[in-house]
Amino acid sequence: MADRRRINGPPGGTRPAVFASSLNTADTATGRPQRQRQFNELRKIFLKTGLIPSASGSAYLEYEPSASLAAARSSPKSLIPPSSALKLACTVHGPKPLPRSATFSPNLVLTTHVKYAPFAARKRKGHIRDSSERDLGVHLETALRGVIVAERWPKSGLDITITILEAEDDRWWGDAPDSHDAPWGMINVLAGCITAASAAIADARIDCLDLVAGGVAAIVSDESEDSEAKPKLMLDTDPAEHKAILSACVVAYLPSRDEITEIWLKGDCSRAMLGADDKRSGHDALIDGAVDAARGAHSVLAEAVRESAQRFVGLAAGAQ
Amino acid sequence: MAQAAASAAQSAAPSLSLPPSQFARLQPHAYLLAHLSPPPATNQPSIRANGRAPSQFRVTSANTGSLTHTNGSAVVRLGDTTAVCGVRAEILHTEDIASWSVSRSTESSSAPTNKRRKLTDPTTKPNERIDSKDEDDNESHIQDFNLLVPNLSLSTGCAPGFIPGAPPSTLAQSLSHQILTLLHSTRLVRAEDLRIWYQPPNLGPEDLECHNENEQMDVDASQEDEKNKEIKAFWVLYIDVMIVSLAGNPFDAAWAAVLAALRDTKLPRAWWDVDNEMVVCSDAVSEARKLTLRGLPVSSSFCVFEADAASGWRAVVIPDAEEEKELDDSARKGNQRRWILADPDGYEEGLTQERICVVVDKEQGGKGKTVIQKLEKVGGWTADAKELKALVDISAQRWEDVRRILNEQC
Numbered sequence: 001m002a003d004r005r006r007i008n009g010p011p012g013g014t015r016p017a018v019f020a021s022s023l024n025t026a027d028t029a030t031g032r033p034q035r036q037r038q039f040n041e042l043r044k045i046f047l048k049t050g051l052i053p054s055a056s057g058s059a060y061l062e063y064e065p066s067a068s069l070a071a072a073r074s075s076p077k078s079l080i081p082p083s084s085a086l087k088l089a090c091t092v093h094g095p096k097p098l099p100r101s102a103t104f105s106p107n108l109v110l111t112t113h114v115k116y117a118p119f120a121a122r123k124r125k126g127h128i129r130d131s132s133e134r135d136l137g138v139h140l141e142t143a144l145r146g147v148i149v150a151e152r153w154p155k156s157g158l159d160i161t162i163t164i165l166e167a168e169d170d171r172w173w174g175d176a177p178d179s180h181d182a183p184w185g186m187i188n189v190l191a192g193c194i195t196a197a198s199a200a201i202a203d204a205r206i207d208c209l210d211l212v213a214g215g216v217a218a219i220v221s222d223e224s225e226d227s228e229a230k231p232k233l234m235l236d237t238d239p240a241e242h243k244a245i246l247s248a249c250v251v252a253y254l255p256s257r258d259e260i261t262e263i264w265l266k267g268d269c270s271r272a273m274l275g276a277d278d279k280r281s282g283h284d285a286l287i288d289g290a291v292d293a294a295r296g297a298h299s300v301l302a303e304a305v306r307e308s309a310q311r312f313v314g315l316a317a318g319a320q
Numbered sequence: 321m322a323q324a325a326a327s328a329a330q331s332a333a334p335s336l337s338l339p340p341s342q343f344a345r346l347q348p349h350a351y352l353l354a355h356l357s358p359p360p361a362t363n364q365p366s367i368r369a370n371g372r373a374p375s376q377f378r379v380t381s382a383n384t385g386s387l388t389h390t391n392g393s394a395v396v397r398l399g400d401t402t403a404v405c406g407v408r409a410e411i412l413h414t415e416d417i418a419s420w421s422v423s424r425s426t427e428s429s430s431a432p433t434n435k436r437r438k439l440t441d442p443t444t445k446p447n448e449r450i451d452s453k454d455e456d457d458n459e460s461h462i463q464d465f466n467l468l469v470p471n472l473s474l475s476t477g478c479a480p481g482f483i484p485g486a487p488p489s490t491l492a493q494s495l496s497h498q499i500l501t502l503l504h505s506t507r508l509v510r511a512e513d514l515r516i517w518y519q520p521p522n523l524g525p526e527d528l529e530c531h532n533e534n535e536q537m538d539v540d541a542s543q544e545d546e547k548n549k550e551i552k553a554f555w556v557l558y559i560d561v562m563i564v565s566l567a568g569n570p571f572d573a574a575w576a577a578v579l580a581a582l583r584d585t586k587l588p589r590a591w592w593d594v595d596n597e598m599v600v601c602s603d604a605v606s607e608a609r610k611l612t613l614r615g616l617p618v619s620s621s622f623c624v625f626e627a628d629a630a631s632g633w634r635a636v637v638i639p640d641a642e643e644e645k646e647l648d649d650s651a652r653k654g655n656q657r658r659w660i661l662a663d664p665d666g667y668e669e670g671l672t673q674e675r676i677c678v679v680v681d682k683e684q685g686g687k688g689k690t691v692i693q694k695l696e697k698v699g700g701w702t703a704d705a706k707e708l709k710a711l712v713d714i715s716a717q718r719w720e721d722v723r724r725i726l727n728e729q730c
Contacts, residue, residue: 005487007496009469012416014556017409017588019603023596052565053400054479054666069388076605079588084388089564091477113484115476118560119390119406127471129485161477161484163562165404166387 006127016124019080022174032172033068033082035234035241040289042236042296043085047195049203049308057092057204059304061196063168066238080173083240084122086188087166090196092204095156102157107150108206109157112141114193120167121185132183136190139264143194143214143252146261149207158206162193169240182266184218184239187248190264191216194252195297202305205312210254211301212261215294217286218248219272230273233285235293246271249286253294263287344369349671353627356659366656370665375714377620377663380722382576384584384729391557392585392611394729396577399665400567405577407585408558411516411599414551417465461511461554463504470499470559472574478566479666495571499561499578502679506617506693509557509582513611516553516599518592552592553599557585568665571677575619580726585611615681617693618722620715623664624674624702627657658702662714674700676708678715686723690716 002008037043044064052058065073068082095108102109114136116125129137144160168185194214201208218237221230221244231246239245247267251260265286272282280288344351351369358364367373378399387393390406414420462468474492475484482489488496503509559581561574586608588601602608650657660676661668679694692712697703703711 005493006471007469007500008466009410009556009558010412010417010466012412012418014410014412014416015598017411017590017601018598019588020593020600021603023600052402052478054565054567055477058565079586079601079603079605079608081388087387089476093477093480096480113477115484117404117406117473117562118471118558119387119393119408122389124408124410124558127473159477159484161475163476163564165406165562166389 003127021078022080031082031174032243033066033238033241035238036067037236039232039234040292042293043238045195045297045300047199047300047304049199049304050311052089052091055091055093055200055204057200057202057206059090059196059199059203060088061090061192061199062087063192066241068241083172083238084166084169086164086168086192088162088164088189088192088196090160090162090193090200092158092160092197092200092206094158094204095153095206096158098155098157104155106154108148108153110141110145110148110150110160111157112137112144112160112162112197114140114162114164114189116164116167120164122169122173132186136186136193139190139262140193140197143212143262144197144201146252146259147198147208147210147212147254148201149209152207160197160200162197164189164193168238172240172243175243182245182248184237184245184248184266187218187250187264187266188216188237188239190214191250191293191297194250194262195301199301199304199308203308210256210259211298211305212252212254213294213298213301214250214252215290215292215297216248216250217289217293218242219246219267219269219282219286220244221246221271231271233272233274233289235289235296247282247286249290251287251290251294253291253298255295255298260287260291263290344667348667352625352668352671356625357627357656366659368661369667372663374659375662377718377721378665380576380725382580382725382729384580390581391587392581392583394577394580394584396573396580398569398573398576398663400565401569401573402563402565403570403573403577404562404564405574405581406560407581408560409555409585409587410558411590412465412467412554412556413599414553419464459507459511462507462509462514465554467511467514467554467556468500468503468509468559469556470496470503470561470578472496472499472561472563472570474563474566474570476562476564478563482566491570495574498571499559499574502575502617502619502694503559503578506614506679506681508579508613508615508617510612510614513587513609514555514557515551516555516590516592517549518552519549522548553590555587555590557582566666568667568669569621569663572619572621572663575679576722576726579616579618580729582611582613583726584729587611615683615691616685616719616723616726617679617681618715618719619677619679619694620662620711620718621664622660622662622676622678622711623668623672624676624700625659625661625668625672626702660703660707660711662718672699674698674702676703676711678708678711680712680715680719682716682719686720690719 046062049059051060063086065085066083072082114133118125168188170183170185191214198212217235219231220242247269249265252262269282269286355369356366380398382396384394387406391409392407394405396403472495474482589607590599590601593600675698677696681691
């Protein structure tokens with residue numbers, strides 16, 4: 001049944017635009033964006049707190065556009081974007097009293113909502129949350145539940161809402177849709193969600209054990225059809241830049257306690273080719289890589305939270 | 321014991337003055353009133369609690385084209401209210417429209433009547449005639465086939481009252497509908513921009529013959545090739561507005577974002593591919609074209625703040641002539657009882673009942689007359705025709721500001 005609370009388009013539905021250049025496969029073989037970063041180099045993260053004054057805490061996170069996307073922006077030739085850069089806004093409302101109908105809870109009750117904007121991804125998203133968005137919400141909740149000191153707010157609720165304005169691609173657009181099974185973009189989105197939510201919670205001045213940061217590592221095999229594929233470990237992968245991602249991992253990591261509150265690993269990590277003196281298994285190396293990426297994100301996060309604290313001190317001084 | 325009591329008394333020593341932020345929460349109406357009508361002895365100017373003059377709008381900024389997966393996008397910040405708008409174009413094939421063949425036959429029959437109207441009406445000014453020429457047939461396509469699909473979402477955590485994940489609130493539904501109505505009534509987007517034509521190749525005399533029946537119906541078409549042209553598909557513009565942060569006046573912010581995003585929208589060149597029987601687009605930026613919008617309607621919202629806090633509860637009684645005179649007299653003496661506040665923030669919106677929304681445009685890119693595209697007044701009786709006239713003038717000034725802000729972008 002049509003959604004009567006929204007304005008629906010034509011009843012027969014519409015079709016996304018099909019570009020002529022994507023119909024003949026010969027053109028597309030050359031176009032895949034190349035990774036310009038070192039294997040352990042992260043994209044720059046823009047993170048700012050307090051942009052949404054009506055919320056008790058808020059954060060806005062944006063990834064630096066990859067080299068190919070930046071080039072396409074500065075001198076546009078094709079209407080098909082080569083890759084995309086994550087942009088999301090996170091708000092925290094609370095702690096607030098639970099509704100009267102709710103059962104007693106000695107702890108803070110955390111609810112997380114992750115929603116893609118309809119224009120966030122290459123394929124138009126619906127207005128109602130789908131299962132992948134709910135899944136992201138559950139993962140985010142797990143990551144944050146281990147950080148918040150929940151027993152300090154009995155009978156209270158905390159709402160965390162994330163709106164994704166632009167998501168990461170799951171794969172390069174020129175690849176056939178079934179060439180990779182897993183939606184790899186979700187992994188990057190979750191890492192961004194964790195970092196932004198952590199900043200927003202700190203901005204709302206909720207007590208936490210530590211600033212939790214998200215990081216992504218992946219084992220990729222690309223760049224070589226001629227020689228035998230050597231799967232390599234890369235940090236902060238942009239799925240559009242790689243031909244095949246064998247496995248990817250996102251962690252929510254507390255640097256000062258050296259703890260992981262959430263780990264999500266997909267794919268086969270047994271075939272990773274590590275250095276000769278490296279005795280780790282592919283699985284361990286992948287998690288270590290993700291933790292390293294999270295450490296990088298943490299430095300940005302700490303800076304954003306420091307700004308938030310300074311703003312708060314300034315406000316308190318102004319109110320006196 | 322006595323010591324303890326003394327210290328308790330000291331700590332509980334009542335401070336009689338509340339800090340302004342607490343006073344604003346406890347007595348919002350009195351707080352705003354005290355700002356707007358300061359005691360005459362203090363010589364302070366009448367100013368709103370947020371530091372603005374009554375007819376002053378918040379600082380507005382716009383940024384377009386930063387979202388990758390959209391045909392056009394814009395972020396508009398109106399003070400602390402932020403709206404993000406993304407326009408996505410998708411294709412609606414005419415074979416997917418159930419009523420297409422019916423509407424096409426009525427369209428060809430309506431064309432001659434339009435022509436006749438033009439001939440019998442020589443008084444129209446030249447520019448109007450140009451206008452009516454390009455819109456005579458089938459501006460109704462946009463409405464009939466729902467080619468513009470605006471939706472506004474408030475469940476982004478933009479304000480504490482809106483539950484994320486819930487269906488759109490009444491306010492969100494009403495705002496979406498207002499945007500849709502305004503898009504239709506201002507006829508901002510041209511139907512011609514959204515059509516995808518197909519020109520079948522001319523195959524020779526036998527082809528002409530089989531089209532003879534059409535020829536008789538199509539009186540308007542004079543040229544051979546024009547006649548064979550047919551619409552194969554339409555672009556449908558999905559206009560999604562996310563209110564990321566809400567601090568009052570969502571409509572102005574949302575409409576400005578829609579306007580900026582539509583000005584930024586580029587549609588790729590599209591054609592009917594006979595072999596694949598589908599519409600195919602070219603991805604070259606040089607071939608894509610921008611929408612040619614009709615005018616630049618700018619919306620300005622106002623609210624009416626009344627000194628009498630209980631006025632909202634009273635039965636509405638329209639003042640007779642004497643009362644009106646008294647009100648005028650008291651206003652002349654500087655004893656103002658109501659204020660019209662431009663661009664209300666969330667705090668002021670909570671204290672007022674009466675809302676006014678004015679959408680104005682100026683002809684010929686600002687040199688011509690001011691045109692009122694929409695004038696809406698709800699929730700009270702206090703603002704009269706004289707004041708509305710003044711508001712239209714304020715809106716016309718606002719139009720200049722918004723145009724400057726939008727032009728800086730593109």
